[in-house]
Amino acid sequence: MKDIIARLKENGVTLTPQRMAVTEFLSRSRNHPTVDEIHRNIQRRYPTMSVATVYSTLKLLKELGEIQELSIRKRGKACFDPNPGLHHHLLCRKCGKILDIDFNHPSNCPIMAKESIDGCKVEEVQAYLYGICPECLKKESDKKG
Amino acid sequence: MKDIIARLKENGVTLTPQRMAVTEFLSRSRNHPTVDEIHRNIQRRYPTMSVATVYSTLKLLKELGEIQELSIRKRGKACFDPNPGLHHHLLCRKCGKILDIDFNHPSNCPIMAKESIDGCKVEEVQAYLYGICPECLKKESDKKG
DNA sequence: ATCTATATTTATAATGATTATAAATTAAGA
DNA sequence: TCTTAATTTATAATCATTATAAATATAGAT
Structure with a gap:
């Protein structure tokens, strides 16, 4: 958890509150959440959080190899795994x-x-x-x- | 190929020309075609063939265990395999x-x-x-x- | 701390695959 | 052939995801 944040910084990623929230939530998750599951959870604390930001943050984390998107889907929706290994x-x-x-x-x-x-x-x-x-x-x- | 048609008959499936066309095309395919690939190919001979029928026939064949839908997708589209094994x-x-x-x-x-x-x-x-x-x-x- | 340029977020609309619907057509059995 | 039920078709609806552009926040320089 600390590690991933540190690595993001090293890679020159701007650590906005939204990105932190997505990263923290996914890191703690154990159930391979979908975009809207992540979004709904974060919205409780950040009511203005938009889905677009969840999508863009997940894309970023994926490109940096910090997470992975699964090939199987939950009811047609993409799901994500905090473990890229x-x-x-x-x-x-x-x-x-x-x-x-x-x-x-x-x-x-x-x-x-x-x-x-x-x-x-x-x-x-x-x-x-x-x-x-x-x-x-x-x-x-x-x-x- | 003959077998699958025979089994469909045994299961009381109405063998319409459209269903035959989808079944034959997929059976002969080796490249895990998507719905629109199947549709485009069949339309050359049956210009009135609709995508809805392709979807419904694939669903039927899948439920009968005659084909399988893959979990990975080609550019976001479902693809199908004539081999259910x-x-x-x-x-x-x-x-x-x-x-x-x-x-x-x-x-x-x-x-x-x-x-x-x-x-x-x-x-x-x-x-x-x-x-x-x-x-x-x-x-x-x-x-x- | 303030200003400025840049990056990010947001709301909204656009896209595209799939599903639902209902009218038109076709198939099966009497 | 006639009748009923099933299927096909065209169309619209749905839903996840992507694109867009205006609003906002960030980082770095002053």
Whole structure:
């Protein structure tokens, strides 16, 4: 958190209150929020905060490699991850939540270790797992008794 | 191709010329076409073909498990794969093409073999690789001589 | 601290993919 | 062939995202 702010400064990024708010909120988040989720939350404190600024700040952070935008979407909306590093994601089919799957790469995932497959140069891998999260699994087993 | 038409019939699907056209075109395709790519191609023969029908037919085929919609998009547009089975995809960063990566699962991909990870039940895995396709690699090396 | 040039934010409109709607057409079964 | 239900079509509506331009805030120099 401190680190990211420091790095932004180093990169000559103007640290406006709005940018700080977006950065802090996303850094603390664990649920891969969408633009409007970020916007709604920040608006409680900064009523004049506009969506356009959320979009532009996320774009900036993405370009600087500080965050990542996922390839899967929550109900058609882009979602963001404060961790730009390589890891996988599980989308829960019951509750729609997206969970980080820390995959201890590349030891467990040979795709990540390979530099080429089928004659293609591989630079990055994003895996999306579809299934049921622990919370929803628990609910299911509780129901059954 | 014959199979899919037969299965549609078995499922009581009305086989209109429009549905046949979409199904045939997608079945023959190798480049994960978008809705408008499918639409433009079919319109050459059926000038009255509407996009709405393309959307509805794709939705139908998807629900019947005959095709799949990818989680990654070409310039913001959904793209479709005539093969509903589990396989991975590589998005070429140079030309934007999406290639199938036949991964001979699950021998090469332990994620596919696992039924649970981090307490999550895993039902399906989609991996998206980002890199350079063989064609673009060749162009690069040709340039360098 | 003040001024000035530049960058950022904001509100608004524009874009573009997808979905909804309702009338027109077509298919299926009697 | 006739009738009913399903499908297609054209059109409008929706919704996320991007573009625009005026208003505001920032940074650096004085």
